[in-house]
Amino acid sequence: MFRRTPRVFAATLAVAALALGACAEKTTETPAPSGSPTAAAFPVTVGGLTLEQRPEKIVSLSATATEMLFAVGAGPQVTAVDDQSNFPADAPKTDLSGYQPNAEAIAAKDPDLVVLSDDRNKIVDQLTALRIPVYLTPAAQTLDDSYRQLTELGTLTGNTDAAADVVQRMKDDITKIVAEVPQRATAPTYFHELGPELYTATSKTFIGSVYTLAGLENIADAADADGKSAGYPQLSQEVIVKANPDFVFLSDVTCCQQSAETVKARSGWSSINAVRNDQIVELDDDIASRWGPRVVDLLRTIVDATAELPAS
Secondary structure, three states, rough: OOOOHHHHHHHHHHHHHHHHHHHHHHHOOOOOOOOOOOHHHEEEOOEEEOOOOOOOOOOOOOHHHHHHHHHHHOHHHHHEOOOOOOOOOOEOOOOOOOOOOOOOHOOHHHOOOEEEOOHHHHHHHHHHOOOOEEEOOOOOOOHHHHHHHHHHHHHHOOOOOHHHHHHHHHHHHHHHHHHHOOOOOOOOOEEEEEEOOOOOOOOOOOHHHHHOOOOEEEEHHHHHOOOOOOOOEEOOOHHHHHHHOOOOEOOOHHOOOOHHHHHHOOOHHHOOHHHHHOEEOOOOOOOOHOOOOOOHHHHHHHHHHHHHOOOO
C-alpha cells in the first residue's frame, strides 16, 4: 500500500528500505515475453530466483500481489492469501499476516512459491532456509515497476503471455485516459489525504505520479522538497488551508471513516476551494493504496472527478 496512517507510514518506509535490498537480490530487468503458460516453459529464472517447475501452490502475503496474480491468470494456482487480500472476492483468504509473517504458518500451507511485498522479520531468509521459493513485490515507485512485477509474476507462474496482455491493456487504457485530460493553462491543485492525521504523498511517489498523469498540481510538494519525509510529509491544517487546494481526495474513507461531510466540518476548512465548490472526492481505500492493475481505475476516477473544472 502507498500510505495511510502514521503506523502504516513507518511500516511503509521500512518496506521501501527493505525492498530495495531484497529487490536487488530477487529481481532483474523485465524479461521478454516468451513461451506459453505450460510446464514446458520451465525452468524459469527471475533475478536470483529459479523455479524448476510451474508453481501450483502459491501463497500471497501481499494484497497487491494477489490482485496481480489473479490478473495474469495465476488465480487457480493461488492456494492461500493473507488477511488483507480482499480482491478478487474469490481469493482464498486466510488468517496469514503480511505485516507479521510467520514462517511456520506459511510453511504449513506447503507452498511451492511465496509472494511477499517486504522482508519483515527476515522472513525471506526463514523461508529460504525451509527451501521455499520467495518472490518479492515491493511497493512500486513508478508505473514501470508495476509493469515489471506483473511481467515477472507471469514468468514465474507460467502465465507469460497473459501477463504481457495485462500490461499492454494497462498501458493502452492509461494512454487513452490521459488523452482525455483537458489542456489547462493552470493546473488544478489537490490534497491527497492518507489519514485524518493529514499525512499525504508528494508528486515523487507512485500515487503522486498518478495525479500528475491527471494534470493536477500537488500542494504537498513543497513540504518535502528535501525528500526527508520520503515523499510522505504530514501537513498542518494551516498549511492546507493556506494552499487552498481545488480538490481534496480522501483515501481514508473505509479505514478512518473520513468523508466529504467530515472534511466540511473541520474547523477552518470552509474557505478551501475544494470545500466551497464541493470538490471532495471519496476514493476506494484499497484501489488508492495498491499498485496493481486497478491503478487504471484510480486514474479514471481522478480524471472524471476533475473533468468538469473549466479549462482555463
